Amino acid sequence: MNPQPTIRPARPDDLPALAGIERRAAALFAPEDLPPALRGETVPAPTLRQAQAxxxxxxxxxxGRLAGFALAEWLDGRLHLAEMDVDPDHGRRGIGAALLAHMVEQAARLGCDAVTLTTFDHLPWNAPFYRRHGFADIAPAPASPLAARLCAEAEAGLSRRVALRRDLV
Ligand SMILES: CC(C)(COP(=O)(O)OP(=O)(O)OC[C@H]1O[C@@H](n2cnc3c(N)ncnc32)[C@H](O)[C@@H]1OP(=O)(O)O)[C@@H](O)C(=O)NCCC(=O)NCCS
Structure with a gap:
C-alpha cells in the first residue's frame, strides 16, 4: 500500500522543483483555456522565496518525492490561494484536497474570517473541485482587490474566471 502523502511547510531546498511541477500541471489545460503564451509562465522565484520565508x-x-504545492498570499486582510499545482503523475489521489485543507487550517489559525481564490468556472478540477470543498461563488465588490485580480486575469487573456470564498467563521 502507498503511504499517505505528507503536507508540510516548504523548505528553501524545495523551491527549485516547484516550477517543474507547475509546468507539468499546466498540461491539464486545453490551449483555449490557458493560452500558449501563458503556458510556460511559473511563479517567479523571488515570490516563492518570500512566501517560504x-x-x-x-x-x-x-x-518521498515532491508532488505538489500551494502558495497563499494576503489579499484584503485574508489568505488568498494564489497557486496550487499537483504533478499529474501524482494526481487524483487527494493531494490537492489535502493541500487545500492545510491552507484553510493555516488561515483559520491566523485568524482569517475567510479564504479566497480565483479559478476557471468550467473545468472539473477548478471551481467544481473547490465548491465540493466548501467554497462558494462570490461577486467581488467593484474596486476590491479580488475584483482587480479578476480584471488582471481577463487582461492577461484568461476567460471564464470566477472568484470563490470559503467562510471560516
Ligand atoms: C487542481 C489540482 C491541484 C488538484 O490536485 P489533485 O491532487 O488531483 O486533487 P484531488 O485528488 O484532491 O482531487 C482532484 C479532483 O479534481 C477533478 N479532476 C482532476 N483531474 C481531472 C481530470 N483530468 N478530469 C476530470 N476531473 C479531474 C476530479 O473531481 C478529482 O477528484 P476525483 O479524482 O475524486 O474524481 C490539480 O488538478 C492541478 O494541479 N491542476 C492544474 C493546475 C490547477 O488547475 N490549479 C488550481 C488553480 S485554481
Whole structure:
C-alpha cells in the first residue's frame, strides 16, 4: 500500500522543483483555456522565496518525492490561494484536497474570517473541485482587490474566471 502523502511547510531546498511541477500541471489545460503564451509562465522565484520565508508556501510529498504545492498570499486582510499545482503523475489521489485543507487550517489559525481564490468556472478540477470543498461563488465588490485580480486575469487573456470564498467563521 502507498503511504499517505505528507503536507508540510516548504523548505528553501524545495523551491527549485516547484516550477517543474507547475509546468507539468499546466498540461491539464486545453490551449483555449490557458493560452500558449501563458503556458510556460511559473511563479517567479523571488515570490516563492518570500512566501517560504513568510510561511505561506506548503508542499506535498508523495512516496518521498515532491508532488505538489500551494502558495497563499494576503489579499484584503485574508489568505488568498494564489497557486496550487499537483504533478499529474501524482494526481487524483487527494493531494490537492489535502493541500487545500492545510491552507484553510493555516488561515483559520491566523485568524482569517475567510479564504479566497480565483479559478476557471468550467473545468472539473477548478471551481467544481473547490465548491465540493466548501467554497462558494462570490461577486467581488467593484474596486476590491479580488475584483482587480479578476480584471488582471481577463487582461492577461484568461476567460471564464470566477472568484470563490470559503467562510471560516
Ligand atoms: C487542481 C489540482 C491541484 C488538484 O490536485 P489533485 O491532487 O488531483 O486533487 P484531488 O485528488 O484532491 O482531487 C482532484 C479532483 O479534481 C477533478 N479532476 C482532476 N483531474 C481531472 C481530470 N483530468 N478530469 C476530470 N476531473 C479531474 C476530479 O473531481 C478529482 O477528484 P476525483 O479524482 O475524486 O474524481 C490539480 O488538478 C492541478 O494541479 N491542476 C492544474 C493546475 C490547477 O488547475 N490549479 C488550481 C488553480 S485554481
Amino acid at each position: 513568510d510561511g505561506l508556501l506548503w508542499v506535498a510529498e508523495d512516496g
